[in-house]
Amino acid sequence: MVECGQHPNADKLRVTKVNVGGERLLDIVCGAPNCRQGLKVAVATIGAVLPGDFKIKAAKLRGEPSEGMLCSFSELGVSDDHSGIIELPADAPIGTDIRQYLQLDDNTIEISVTPNRADCLGIIGVARDVAVLNKEPLNAPEITPLPPPLPIRYRLPLKRRTPVLATLAAW
Known part of the structure; x- marks a missing residue:
């Protein structure tokens, strides 16, 4: 993230310029609390499709253009963490597919x-x-049964309350 500034028309939004490895920087509006300049982030560019069939397209958010989305782990379907955008290490290569970098393809x-x-x-x-x-051979885990937590001391008395014929199959 090359630049990160306050959105002129919204208190909780930031306007960013992001280098995704192309010829120009992308303008992206972001609402994450951890959005800041110098951060390496996961970016979904225009045309990307996120889990839930969510398609990324160009938009204007409160009057500012947004050409993509800065992603959290929950938006990528990796975890339930939606506290902020993914913060990649400083040595993360710019322009690399996040699925390859995080080894998400499985x-x-x-x-x-x-x-x-x-x-x-x-x-x-x-x-x-x-x-x-x-x-291939099955590499199954060894399963050891657990002892019951309490001994069973109560017996349920059973009383027949139906005629004998009622217990027979009806076919």
């Missing part, structure tokens, strides 16, 4: 569970299937 598996595949309702079942597909 493989995902979409699963549609059918009634005959209850094993896919748990992560171990999914891991087992992925291991088989890739012809």
Whole structure:
């Protein structure tokens, strides 16, 4: 962020000039409390699509042009932290795709569970299937059962209150 100044028409907004590695600086209006000059930030430029199908487009905010958005972790869908924009280290390269820099690109598996595949309702079942597909051994964690927190001392008395035939299947 090359420049950061107070918005002339809004107390809680700042007008910034941001270098994203192109030929010119981008004017971006920001409302984050940690917005300041010299900060390296994550920028969504015009045409970017953020999680939730939120498309970035040029806009005027209280009369000032904005050519993008300075992003928080929550706006990128990384975490729930929306306290301010992402502050990157001083040695972060300008113009690098934030997904590559933060190593956010990951493989995902979409699963549609059918009634005959209850094993896919748990992560171990999914891991087992992925291991088989890739012809790799399953690296499952060792699970040790926990002892019950309290001994069970109460027995529930059961009384039959229906006729004997009512317990039989009706088909």
